[in-house]
Amino acid sequence: MSYPEPRYLGDNGEISAVHRPADTPPDLVAGANRTHYLATHTTTGGEFGLYRVDLGPKAAGARTHFHRTISESFFVLSGAVRLYDGERWITGGAGDFLHVPPGGLHAFRNEADDPASMLMLFSPGAPREEYFERVAEMAQRGGQEFTDFLVRHDSYFIDERPGDAPKS
Secondary structure: OOOOOOOOOOOOOOOOOOOOOOOOOOOEEEOOEEEEEEEOOOOOOOOOEEEEEEEOOOOEEEEEEEOOOOEEEEEEEEOOEEEEOOOOEEEEOOOOEEEEOOOOOEEEEOOOOOOEEEEEEEEOOOOOHHHHHHHHHHHHHOHHHHHHHHHHOOOEEOOOOOOOOOOO
């Protein structure tokens, strides 16, 4: 295994870091859930997307799905997050990590009476912000428009499996 080819060819480095203070308000508030856009595909040049998702008590997350073009990883910061690894549901606590390669079935939710928080990492970085911001609206519309929206955002939901949260 070797390092990738260099992408920065200068001799002295450059000032290009991006800082996001911890007290920055969430970028998206949807019901009891809050999503913080820590590093988007735009800010990372498409390398990855990193989001902090704060789930309210008893919050539905995402039912079972997969992605064709991106991997998705979860790192639990606090609380208890139910993570589906394609085979079984796992209760993830602070410090637990789940990596899902492209094509891997996965889901998540918070079944607890207390809030939970986790990091979600997508690689390579895809423009997930529109997905987060519009999925509820598009699901209400339904039909072909919703199907097209999901495909455009590389999200392929499957029929419920044992232990899935009910469809909303």
